[in-house]
Protein backbone atom coordinates (compact mmCIF):
# COMPACT_ATOMS: atom_id res chain seq x y z
CA UNK A 1 0.00 0.00 0.00
CA UNK A 2 2.82 2.36 0.83
CA UNK A 3 4.52 1.80 -2.49
CA UNK A 4 1.29 2.45 -4.30
CA UNK A 5 0.88 5.80 -2.60
CA UNK A 6 4.43 6.74 -3.51
CA UNK A 7 4.31 5.68 -7.09
CA UNK A 8 0.81 6.99 -7.67
CA UNK A 9 1.78 10.46 -8.91
CA UNK A 10 4.47 9.02 -11.18
CA UNK A 11 2.00 6.61 -12.73
CA UNK A 12 -0.53 9.39 -13.12
CA UNK A 13 2.00 11.27 -15.20
CA UNK A 14 2.35 8.16 -17.33
CA UNK A 15 -1.42 8.00 -17.70
CA UNK A 16 -1.42 11.61 -18.85
CA UNK A 17 1.11 10.74 -21.55
CA UNK A 18 -1.00 7.74 -22.60
CA UNK A 19 -4.04 9.95 -22.89
CA UNK A 20 -2.12 12.61 -24.76
CA UNK A 21 -0.66 10.22 -27.32
CA UNK A 22 -4.09 8.65 -27.83
CA UNK A 23 -5.82 11.98 -28.38
CA UNK A 24 -3.18 13.16 -30.83
CA UNK A 25 -3.02 9.85 -32.73
CA UNK A 26 -6.77 9.42 -33.03
CA UNK A 27 -7.14 13.06 -34.12
CA UNK A 28 -4.58 12.63 -36.86
CA UNK A 29 -6.13 9.24 -37.55
CA UNK A 30 -9.49 10.95 -38.13
CA UNK A 31 -8.04 13.17 -40.83
CA UNK A 32 -6.08 10.33 -42.44
CA UNK A 33 -9.08 8.03 -42.06
CA UNK A 34 -11.48 10.49 -43.66
CA UNK A 35 -9.35 10.73 -46.78
CA UNK A 36 -8.57 7.02 -46.84
CA UNK A 37 -12.23 6.17 -46.32
CA UNK A 38 -13.29 8.50 -49.15
CA UNK A 39 -10.50 7.04 -51.31
CA UNK A 40 -12.02 3.61 -50.76
CA UNK A 41 -15.29 4.98 -52.17
CA UNK A 42 -13.68 6.80 -55.07
CA UNK A 43 -14.75 6.25 -58.65
CA UNK A 44 -11.11 6.05 -59.68
CA UNK A 45 -9.74 2.55 -59.46
CA UNK A 46 -6.20 3.68 -58.68
CA UNK A 47 -7.33 5.85 -55.79
CA UNK A 48 -9.48 3.01 -54.50
CA UNK A 49 -6.58 0.57 -54.67
CA UNK A 50 -4.25 2.90 -52.81
CA UNK A 51 -6.86 3.31 -50.09
CA UNK A 52 -7.47 -0.42 -49.85
CA UNK A 53 -3.75 -1.26 -49.65
CA UNK A 54 -3.27 1.20 -46.83
CA UNK A 55 -6.27 -0.03 -44.88
CA UNK A 56 -5.49 -3.70 -45.41
CA UNK A 57 -1.87 -3.31 -44.41
CA UNK A 58 -2.50 -1.49 -41.16
CA UNK A 59 -5.49 -3.59 -40.15
CA UNK A 60 -3.92 -6.82 -41.22
CA UNK A 61 -0.59 -6.55 -39.42
CA UNK A 62 0.12 -6.29 -35.67
CA UNK A 63 0.57 -2.84 -34.23
CA UNK A 64 3.75 -4.11 -32.58
CA UNK A 65 5.30 -5.01 -35.92
CA UNK A 66 4.18 -1.67 -37.39
CA UNK A 67 5.92 0.08 -34.53
CA UNK A 68 9.18 -1.77 -35.12
CA UNK A 69 8.90 -1.08 -38.82
CA UNK A 70 8.44 2.64 -38.28
CA UNK A 71 10.93 3.08 -35.45
CA UNK A 72 13.77 0.88 -36.70
CA UNK A 73 12.93 0.06 -40.28
CA UNK A 74 11.94 3.40 -41.74
CA UNK A 75 15.08 5.35 -40.68
CA UNK A 76 17.26 2.61 -42.16
CA UNK A 77 15.33 2.84 -45.40
CA UNK A 78 15.78 6.62 -45.53
CA UNK A 79 19.51 6.39 -44.81
CA UNK A 80 20.06 3.76 -47.44
CA UNK A 81 18.06 5.59 -50.07
CA UNK A 82 20.02 8.74 -49.32
CA UNK A 83 23.24 6.81 -49.49
CA UNK A 84 22.28 5.41 -52.84
CA UNK A 85 21.26 8.84 -54.18
CA UNK A 86 24.56 10.31 -53.10
CA UNK A 87 26.54 7.46 -54.61
CA UNK A 88 24.71 7.31 -57.93
CA UNK A 89 23.62 10.90 -58.56
CA UNK A 90 25.96 12.94 -56.41
CA UNK A 91 23.07 14.37 -54.43
CA UNK A 92 24.31 16.50 -51.53
CA UNK A 93 23.83 14.91 -48.12
CA UNK A 94 20.65 16.20 -46.45
CA UNK A 95 20.64 14.39 -43.12
CA UNK A 96 23.35 12.69 -41.18
CA UNK A 97 22.19 9.31 -39.90
CA UNK A 98 18.46 9.89 -39.80
CA UNK A 99 16.64 8.52 -36.72
CA UNK A 100 13.19 8.90 -35.21
CA UNK A 101 12.83 9.80 -31.58
CA UNK A 102 10.35 7.60 -29.70
CA UNK A 103 7.70 10.26 -29.62
CA UNK A 104 7.65 10.79 -33.37
CA UNK A 105 7.66 7.07 -34.09
CA UNK A 106 4.85 6.56 -31.60
CA UNK A 107 2.67 9.27 -33.13
CA UNK A 108 3.30 8.13 -36.69
CA UNK A 109 2.59 4.48 -35.93
CA UNK A 110 -0.52 5.03 -33.86
CA UNK A 111 -1.92 7.62 -36.27
CA UNK A 112 -1.45 5.40 -39.30
CA UNK A 113 -2.89 2.44 -37.44
CA UNK A 114 -5.97 4.22 -36.16
CA UNK A 115 -6.34 5.96 -39.54
CA UNK A 116 -6.86 2.58 -41.16
CA UNK A 117 -9.57 1.57 -38.70
CA UNK A 118 -11.20 4.99 -38.88
CA UNK A 119 -11.17 4.80 -42.69
CA UNK A 120 -13.41 1.77 -42.45
CA UNK A 121 -15.63 3.52 -39.92
CA UNK A 122 -16.08 6.51 -42.22
CA UNK A 123 -16.62 4.33 -45.26
CA UNK A 124 -19.34 2.39 -43.49
CA UNK A 125 -20.84 5.67 -42.24
CA UNK A 126 -21.01 7.19 -45.70
CA UNK A 127 -22.42 3.99 -47.16
CA UNK A 128 -25.10 3.87 -44.49
CA UNK A 129 -26.63 7.10 -45.78
CA UNK A 130 -29.57 6.32 -48.04
CA UNK A 131 -28.83 6.59 -51.74
CA UNK A 132 -31.71 9.03 -52.11
CA UNK A 133 -29.76 11.68 -50.21
CA UNK A 134 -27.01 11.80 -52.79
CA UNK A 135 -29.56 11.67 -55.59
CA UNK A 136 -31.58 14.52 -54.15
CA UNK A 137 -28.47 16.64 -53.76
CA UNK A 138 -27.23 15.87 -57.26
CA UNK A 139 -30.68 16.51 -58.73
CA UNK A 140 -30.43 20.06 -57.39
CA UNK A 141 -27.27 20.59 -59.40
CA UNK A 142 -24.82 20.07 -56.57
CA UNK A 143 -21.52 18.51 -57.56
CA UNK A 144 -20.42 15.26 -55.99
CA UNK A 145 -18.03 17.17 -53.73
CA UNK A 146 -20.67 19.67 -52.59
CA UNK A 147 -23.15 16.87 -51.94
CA UNK A 148 -20.58 14.96 -49.90
CA UNK A 149 -19.64 18.00 -47.91
CA UNK A 150 -23.06 19.41 -47.09
CA UNK A 151 -25.38 16.44 -47.29
CA UNK A 152 -23.65 13.09 -46.86
CA UNK A 153 -20.75 13.74 -44.48
CA UNK A 154 -22.69 15.75 -41.87
CA UNK A 155 -25.13 12.85 -41.57
CA UNK A 156 -22.37 10.26 -41.65
CA UNK A 157 -20.37 12.05 -38.93
CA UNK A 158 -23.26 11.66 -36.56
CA UNK A 159 -23.47 7.95 -37.18
CA UNK A 160 -19.74 7.36 -36.76
CA UNK A 161 -19.41 8.98 -33.34
CA UNK A 162 -20.06 5.74 -31.40
CA UNK A 163 -17.64 3.57 -33.43
CA UNK A 164 -15.08 6.39 -33.31
CA UNK A 165 -15.40 6.35 -29.53
CA UNK A 166 -14.74 2.64 -29.50
CA UNK A 167 -11.70 3.10 -31.72
CA UNK A 168 -10.43 5.71 -29.25
CA UNK A 169 -10.78 3.24 -26.39
CA UNK A 170 -9.05 0.48 -28.33
CA UNK A 171 -6.17 2.81 -29.22
CA UNK A 172 -5.87 3.94 -25.62
CA UNK A 173 -5.15 0.37 -24.59
CA UNK A 174 -2.97 -0.38 -27.61
CA UNK A 175 -0.60 2.47 -26.84
CA UNK A 176 0.78 0.22 -24.10
CA UNK A 177 2.78 -1.45 -26.88
CA UNK A 178 4.80 1.75 -27.20
CA UNK A 179 6.70 0.62 -24.10
CA UNK A 180 8.53 -1.74 -26.43
CA UNK A 181 10.55 1.07 -27.97
CA UNK A 182 11.09 2.74 -24.63
CA UNK A 183 8.41 5.36 -25.05
CA UNK A 184 7.49 6.32 -21.52
CA UNK A 185 3.74 6.11 -21.20
CA UNK A 186 1.71 4.47 -18.45
CA UNK A 187 2.77 0.87 -19.06
CA UNK A 188 6.45 1.80 -19.43
CA UNK A 189 6.28 3.89 -16.25
CA UNK A 190 5.07 0.81 -14.42
CA UNK A 191 7.86 -1.32 -15.85
CA UNK A 192 10.48 1.24 -14.88
CA UNK A 193 9.25 1.40 -11.32
CA UNK A 194 9.13 -2.37 -11.03
CA UNK A 195 12.70 -2.51 -12.29
CA UNK A 196 13.71 -0.10 -9.58
CA UNK A 197 11.80 -1.37 -6.56
CA UNK A 198 10.83 -4.94 -7.28
CA UNK A 199 7.16 -5.02 -6.29
CA UNK A 200 5.33 -6.13 -9.41
CA UNK A 201 1.84 -6.99 -8.23
CA UNK A 202 0.71 -3.67 -6.69
CA UNK A 203 2.44 -1.68 -9.37
CA UNK A 204 1.10 -3.49 -12.41
CA UNK A 205 -2.29 -3.79 -10.76
CA UNK A 206 -2.37 -0.03 -10.29
CA UNK A 207 -1.35 0.40 -13.91
CA UNK A 208 -4.21 -1.87 -14.95
CA UNK A 209 -6.68 0.06 -12.80
CA UNK A 210 -5.58 3.31 -14.37
CA UNK A 211 -6.22 1.95 -17.85
CA UNK A 212 -9.56 0.66 -16.63
CA UNK A 213 -10.51 4.03 -15.17
CA UNK A 214 -9.78 5.71 -18.48
CA UNK A 215 -11.51 3.15 -20.70
CA UNK A 216 -14.58 2.99 -18.47
CA UNK A 217 -14.87 6.76 -18.43
CA UNK A 218 -14.72 6.93 -22.19
CA UNK A 219 -17.06 4.03 -22.80
CA UNK A 220 -19.62 5.69 -20.51
CA UNK A 221 -19.17 8.85 -22.51
CA UNK A 222 -19.69 6.95 -25.76
CA UNK A 223 -22.83 5.28 -24.36
CA UNK A 224 -24.20 8.62 -23.32
CA UNK A 225 -23.47 10.16 -26.74
CA UNK A 226 -25.05 7.20 -28.45
CA UNK A 227 -28.22 7.57 -26.40
CA UNK A 228 -28.35 11.27 -27.09
CA UNK A 229 -27.94 10.77 -30.82
CA UNK A 230 -30.68 8.15 -30.85
CA UNK A 231 -33.26 10.30 -29.15
CA UNK A 232 -32.35 13.21 -31.39
CA UNK A 233 -35.30 13.25 -33.78
CA UNK A 234 -33.52 15.24 -36.43
CA UNK A 235 -32.99 11.78 -37.85
CA UNK B 236 -38.42 22.06 -73.90
CA UNK B 237 -37.64 18.35 -73.64
CA UNK B 238 -36.86 16.27 -76.65
CA UNK B 239 -36.10 12.58 -76.36
CA UNK B 240 -34.95 10.52 -79.32
CA UNK B 241 -34.66 6.77 -79.27
CA UNK B 242 -33.74 6.63 -75.59
CA UNK B 243 -32.55 3.22 -74.44
CA UNK B 244 -31.37 2.07 -71.06
CA UNK B 245 -30.18 -1.32 -69.93
CA UNK B 246 -29.11 -2.54 -66.52
CA UNK B 247 -26.66 -5.26 -67.43
CA UNK B 248 -28.57 -7.56 -69.70
CA UNK B 249 -31.94 -6.21 -68.62
CA UNK B 250 -33.23 -3.80 -71.24
CA UNK B 251 -35.53 -1.43 -69.38
CA UNK B 252 -36.08 1.34 -71.93
CA UNK B 253 -36.29 0.16 -75.50
CA UNK B 254 -36.37 3.29 -77.58
CA UNK B 255 -38.45 6.14 -76.26
CA UNK B 256 -39.36 9.09 -78.43
CA UNK B 257 -41.11 12.01 -76.91
CA UNK B 258 -41.38 15.78 -76.87
CA UNK B 259 -42.58 17.91 -74.06
CA UNK B 260 -43.14 21.53 -74.93
CA UNK B 261 -42.89 24.53 -72.70
CA UNK B 262 -45.70 24.76 -70.17
CA UNK B 263 -46.97 21.30 -70.94
CA UNK B 264 -47.94 18.88 -68.20
CA UNK B 265 -47.34 15.27 -69.14
CA UNK B 266 -48.42 12.41 -66.93
CA UNK B 267 -46.89 8.99 -67.27
CA UNK B 268 -48.67 5.86 -66.26
CA UNK B 269 -47.81 2.22 -66.60
CA UNK B 270 -47.41 -1.01 -64.71
CA UNK B 271 -44.75 -1.49 -62.09
CA UNK B 272 -41.44 -2.24 -63.76
CA UNK B 273 -42.45 -0.70 -67.08
CA UNK B 274 -39.61 1.82 -66.80
CA UNK B 275 -41.36 5.01 -65.69
CA UNK B 276 -38.87 5.89 -62.98
CA UNK B 277 -35.94 4.94 -65.14
CA UNK B 278 -37.20 7.21 -67.92
CA UNK B 279 -37.67 10.14 -65.57
CA UNK B 280 -34.26 9.58 -63.98
CA UNK B 281 -32.62 9.51 -67.39
CA UNK B 282 -33.99 12.97 -68.08
CA UNK B 283 -31.69 14.48 -65.45
CA UNK B 284 -28.99 11.86 -65.82
CA UNK B 285 -29.50 10.22 -62.45
CA UNK B 286 -29.38 7.18 -64.69
CA UNK B 287 -27.00 7.30 -67.58
CA UNK B 288 -28.82 6.35 -70.79
CA UNK B 289 -27.38 3.48 -72.79
CA UNK B 290 -28.32 5.08 -76.09
CA UNK B 291 -30.32 7.82 -77.71
CA UNK B 292 -30.46 11.54 -77.20
CA UNK B 293 -32.06 13.88 -74.72
CA UNK B 294 -32.24 17.61 -75.22
CA UNK B 295 -33.45 19.85 -72.45
CA UNK B 296 -33.95 23.51 -73.15
CA UNK B 297 -31.77 23.13 -76.23
CA UNK B 298 -28.88 21.44 -74.41
CA UNK B 299 -27.89 17.90 -75.25
CA UNK B 300 -27.92 16.22 -71.85
CA UNK B 301 -26.30 13.06 -73.10
CA UNK B 302 -23.30 14.89 -74.55
CA UNK B 303 -20.36 13.87 -72.34
CA UNK B 304 -18.91 17.37 -72.57
CA UNK B 305 -21.96 19.05 -71.12
CA UNK B 306 -21.81 20.22 -67.50
CA UNK B 307 -24.42 17.95 -65.99
CA UNK B 308 -24.69 20.05 -62.84
CA UNK B 309 -25.83 23.00 -64.97
CA UNK B 310 -28.44 20.87 -66.70
CA UNK B 311 -29.74 19.54 -63.42
CA UNK B 312 -30.34 23.08 -62.21
CA UNK B 313 -32.95 23.31 -64.95
CA UNK B 314 -34.71 20.10 -63.95
CA UNK B 315 -36.15 19.99 -60.47
CA UNK B 316 -36.91 16.53 -59.22
CA UNK B 317 -39.37 15.34 -56.62
CA UNK B 318 -38.98 11.80 -55.31
CA UNK B 319 -41.44 9.25 -54.06
CA UNK B 320 -39.69 9.13 -50.67
CA UNK B 321 -39.12 12.92 -50.47
CA UNK B 322 -35.39 12.53 -49.73
CA UNK B 323 -35.29 15.67 -47.63
CA UNK B 324 -32.01 16.34 -45.85
CA UNK B 325 -32.83 15.23 -42.28
CA UNK B 326 -30.06 17.28 -40.66
CA UNK B 327 -31.36 20.54 -42.09
CA UNK B 328 -34.49 22.50 -41.27
CA UNK B 329 -37.21 22.93 -43.86
CA UNK B 330 -35.84 26.35 -44.74
CA UNK B 331 -32.25 25.08 -44.92
CA UNK B 332 -33.37 22.26 -47.19
CA UNK B 333 -34.71 24.88 -49.57
CA UNK B 334 -31.79 27.29 -49.34
CA UNK B 335 -28.89 24.82 -49.44
CA UNK B 336 -28.58 24.45 -53.19
CA UNK B 337 -29.08 28.14 -54.06
CA UNK B 338 -26.51 29.08 -51.41
CA UNK B 339 -23.87 26.52 -52.34
CA UNK B 340 -24.42 26.03 -56.06
CA UNK B 341 -25.54 29.50 -57.15
CA UNK B 342 -23.52 31.15 -54.35
CA UNK B 343 -26.53 33.26 -53.55
CA UNK B 344 -26.01 35.58 -50.56
CA UNK B 345 -27.57 34.06 -47.41
CA UNK B 346 -30.16 36.79 -47.05
CA UNK B 347 -31.38 36.48 -50.59
CA UNK B 348 -31.45 32.68 -50.36
CA UNK B 349 -33.44 32.85 -47.16
CA UNK B 350 -35.87 35.32 -48.67
CA UNK B 351 -36.41 33.09 -51.67
CA UNK B 352 -36.73 30.08 -49.36
CA UNK B 353 -39.42 31.73 -47.28
CA UNK B 354 -41.36 32.78 -50.36
CA UNK B 355 -41.30 29.21 -51.61
CA UNK B 356 -42.30 27.73 -48.26
CA UNK B 357 -45.21 30.15 -48.19
CA UNK B 358 -46.12 29.08 -51.69
CA UNK B 359 -46.40 25.44 -50.56
CA UNK B 360 -48.28 26.54 -47.44
CA UNK B 361 -45.54 25.86 -44.91
CA UNK B 362 -44.23 29.27 -43.95
CA UNK B 363 -44.72 28.49 -40.26
CA UNK B 364 -42.66 25.28 -40.53
CA UNK B 365 -39.49 26.98 -41.75
CA UNK B 366 -37.40 26.10 -38.71
CA UNK B 367 -38.70 22.58 -38.22
CA UNK B 368 -36.68 19.49 -39.11
CA UNK B 369 -38.11 17.01 -41.63
CA UNK B 370 -38.46 14.34 -38.93
CA UNK B 371 -41.12 16.47 -37.27
CA UNK B 372 -43.18 16.99 -40.42
CA UNK B 373 -45.92 14.79 -41.81
CA UNK B 374 -45.35 13.01 -45.11
CA UNK B 375 -47.46 15.51 -47.00
CA UNK B 376 -45.60 18.42 -45.46
CA UNK B 377 -42.25 16.83 -46.24
CA UNK B 378 -43.20 16.37 -49.85
CA UNK B 379 -44.29 20.00 -50.08
CA UNK B 380 -40.92 21.07 -48.66
CA UNK B 381 -39.29 18.83 -51.27
CA UNK B 382 -41.22 20.62 -53.99
CA UNK B 383 -40.15 24.00 -52.61
CA UNK B 384 -36.56 22.75 -52.49
CA UNK B 385 -36.66 21.75 -56.14
CA UNK B 386 -38.26 25.06 -57.11
CA UNK B 387 -35.53 27.02 -55.34
CA UNK B 388 -33.16 26.42 -58.24
CA UNK B 389 -35.78 27.99 -60.54
CA UNK B 390 -35.95 25.00 -62.83
CA UNK B 391 -37.49 25.09 -66.28
CA UNK B 392 -38.93 21.62 -65.86
CA UNK B 393 -40.17 19.72 -62.86
CA UNK B 394 -39.95 15.95 -62.75
CA UNK B 395 -42.17 14.10 -60.29
CA UNK B 396 -41.74 10.40 -59.59
CA UNK B 397 -44.90 9.14 -57.89
CA UNK B 398 -44.88 12.10 -55.51
CA UNK B 399 -47.95 10.94 -53.62
CA UNK B 400 -47.69 7.17 -53.59
CA UNK B 401 -45.95 6.90 -50.24
CA UNK B 402 -48.40 9.27 -48.55
CA UNK B 403 -51.35 8.47 -46.35
CA UNK B 404 -54.53 9.07 -48.33
CA UNK B 405 -55.51 12.17 -46.38
CA UNK B 406 -52.25 13.89 -47.34
CA UNK B 407 -52.39 13.23 -51.05
CA UNK B 408 -54.67 16.19 -51.68
CA UNK B 409 -52.40 18.85 -50.22
CA UNK B 410 -49.50 17.76 -52.41
CA UNK B 411 -51.61 17.51 -55.54
CA UNK B 412 -52.96 20.98 -54.81
CA UNK B 413 -49.44 22.40 -54.82
CA UNK B 414 -48.72 20.61 -58.08
CA UNK B 415 -51.92 21.94 -59.63
CA UNK B 416 -50.87 25.47 -58.70
CA UNK B 417 -47.57 24.91 -60.38
CA UNK B 418 -49.22 23.61 -63.51
CA UNK B 419 -51.52 26.60 -63.57
CA UNK B 420 -48.55 28.93 -63.37
CA UNK B 421 -47.25 27.37 -66.55
CA UNK B 422 -44.53 25.11 -65.20
CA UNK B 423 -43.43 22.37 -67.56
CA UNK B 424 -44.01 19.11 -65.73
CA UNK B 425 -43.38 15.43 -66.25
CA UNK B 426 -45.28 13.45 -63.65
CA UNK B 427 -45.25 9.72 -63.01
CA UNK B 428 -48.46 9.12 -61.14
CA UNK B 429 -51.30 6.79 -60.55
CA UNK B 430 -53.58 9.62 -59.49
CA UNK B 431 -55.98 9.45 -62.40
CA UNK B 432 -58.04 12.32 -61.06
CA UNK B 433 -54.99 14.55 -61.15
CA UNK B 434 -54.03 13.36 -64.62
CA UNK B 435 -57.53 14.02 -65.93
CA UNK B 436 -57.70 17.46 -64.45
CA UNK B 437 -54.19 18.77 -65.03
CA UNK B 438 -52.42 16.77 -67.72
CA UNK B 439 -52.23 18.03 -71.27
CA UNK B 440 -51.06 14.62 -72.35
CA UNK B 441 -50.88 11.15 -70.88
CA UNK B 442 -48.20 8.63 -71.85
CA UNK B 443 -48.76 4.97 -71.20
CA UNK B 444 -45.48 3.15 -70.78
CA UNK B 445 -45.38 -0.54 -71.34
CA UNK B 446 -42.29 -2.71 -71.28
CA UNK B 447 -39.88 0.13 -71.96
CA UNK B 448 -41.85 1.78 -74.75
CA UNK B 449 -44.52 4.44 -75.00
CA UNK B 450 -47.36 2.18 -75.96
CA UNK B 451 -50.01 4.85 -76.15
CA UNK B 452 -50.32 8.59 -75.77
CA UNK B 453 -52.93 11.23 -76.05
CA UNK B 454 -55.06 13.65 -74.08
CA UNK B 455 -56.41 12.28 -70.81
CA UNK B 456 -59.83 12.02 -72.44
CA UNK B 457 -58.42 9.93 -75.24
CA UNK B 458 -56.26 7.62 -73.15
CA UNK B 459 -58.68 7.14 -70.25
CA UNK B 460 -61.92 7.42 -72.18
CA UNK B 461 -61.06 5.52 -75.31
CA UNK B 462 -57.86 3.49 -74.94
CA UNK B 463 -56.71 1.83 -78.15
CA UNK B 464 -54.20 -0.84 -77.18
CA UNK B 465 -55.11 -4.05 -75.40
CA UNK B 466 -52.38 -3.48 -72.78
CA UNK B 467 -53.62 0.00 -72.07
CA UNK B 468 -57.15 -1.26 -71.62
CA UNK B 469 -56.19 -4.01 -69.24
CA UNK B 470 -53.93 -1.69 -67.25
CA UNK B 471 -56.63 0.95 -66.93
CA UNK B 472 -59.25 -1.60 -65.98
CA UNK B 473 -57.02 -2.63 -63.08
CA UNK B 474 -56.48 0.83 -61.65
CA UNK B 475 -59.64 2.77 -62.45
Ligand SMILES: Nc1ncnc2c1ncn2[C@@H]1O[C@H](COP(=O)(O)OP(=O)(O)OP(=O)(O)O)[C@@H](O)[C@H]1O
Pocket residue numbers: 246249251269270271272273274275276277278
Ligand atom coordinates in the same frame (compact mmCIF):
# COMPACT_ATOMS: atom_id res chain seq x y z
N1 LIG C 1 -30.40 0.41 -60.63
C1 LIG C 1 -31.01 -0.66 -61.18
N2 LIG C 1 -30.32 -1.78 -61.40
C2 LIG C 1 -30.90 -2.86 -61.98
N3 LIG C 1 -32.18 -2.89 -62.38
C3 LIG C 1 -32.93 -1.80 -62.19
C4 LIG C 1 -32.37 -0.62 -61.59
N4 LIG C 1 -33.35 0.32 -61.52
C5 LIG C 1 -34.44 -0.24 -62.06
N5 LIG C 1 -34.20 -1.51 -62.47
C6 LIG C 1 -35.15 -2.42 -63.13
O1 LIG C 1 -35.70 -1.76 -64.24
C7 LIG C 1 -37.05 -2.07 -64.39
C8 LIG C 1 -37.85 -0.77 -64.48
O2 LIG C 1 -37.79 -0.11 -63.23
P1 LIG C 1 -38.49 1.28 -62.95
O3 LIG C 1 -38.16 1.64 -61.57
O4 LIG C 1 -38.13 2.23 -64.01
O5 LIG C 1 -40.00 0.88 -63.08
P2 LIG C 1 -41.28 1.74 -62.74
O6 LIG C 1 -42.09 1.76 -63.96
O7 LIG C 1 -40.88 3.02 -62.16
O8 LIG C 1 -41.99 0.84 -61.68
P3 LIG C 1 -42.76 1.26 -60.31
O9 LIG C 1 -44.14 1.59 -60.69
O10 LIG C 1 -42.68 0.00 -59.50
O11 LIG C 1 -42.01 2.39 -59.69
C9 LIG C 1 -37.44 -2.95 -63.23
O12 LIG C 1 -37.45 -4.29 -63.70
C10 LIG C 1 -36.34 -2.75 -62.24
O13 LIG C 1 -36.10 -3.91 -61.50
Ligand SMILES: [Mg+2]
Pocket residue numbers: 275276277396397
Ligand atom coordinates in the same frame (compact mmCIF):
# COMPACT_ATOMS: atom_id res chain seq x y z
MG1 LIG D 1 -40.95 3.89 -60.19
